Amino acid sequence: MDISIDDLSASDVVALLEEHLAELRAVTPPESVHALDLDALRRPEVTFWTARDHGVLLGCGAVRRLDAHHGEIKSMRTSSAAQRRGVAAALLARMLSDSARAGLRRISLETGTEEFFAPARALYEKFGFSRCPPFGEYQEDPNSAFMTKLLTPLV
Structure with missing residues (x-):
């Protein structure tokens, strides 16, 4: 498996992200969907990886x-054909190590509370994330679970 930083220009990446947004919109009330669209993922403050x-x-x-030392995980998605093959864990490990090397000291995330999101929450817990209050611009939401993790500085 090759994991690298990506520019979001390939058609298969665009299709996977469109599928991601469509599925989130199907299982989550509109006011609780916090996924970024393609334009938002292409902003300079976002680093995007593909496997x-x-x-x-x-x-x-x-x-x-989010600031000099705090980042937020966005748009984690495994293709349907690759689920349960360790892709998400490998991606998350790479994202965390690269983020620590880039000077981030904390990584937070928002995910859903519905059963659909249980595997994601379990993965984040396995990697040492713990529940936290809303961060950044988020507000309390019964459909959102907020998690955070301190990163070990890497050089």
Whole structure:
């Protein structure tokens, strides 16, 4: 599996992100969907990674820098064909190590509280994330679970 920073220009990446947004909108009330669209993911404060196997897209994820030392995980998604193959864990590990190297000291995230999001919450807990109050511009929302993790500085 090759994990690298991506510019979101490939059609398979665009299709995976469109599928991601459509599915989130189908399982979450509109006011509780906090996923970023393509334009927002292309902003300078966002780093976006893809995982591929011999050119086949397996998954993606992003970190949006909130300030000099705090980032937020966005758009974690594994393709349907690659689920339960360790893609999300490999992507998350890479995103966390690259973020620590870039000077981030904390990574937070918002995910859903519905059963659909249980595997995501379990993955984040496995990686040491713990529940936290809303951060950044988020407000309390019964459909949102907020989690955070301190990062170990890497050089």
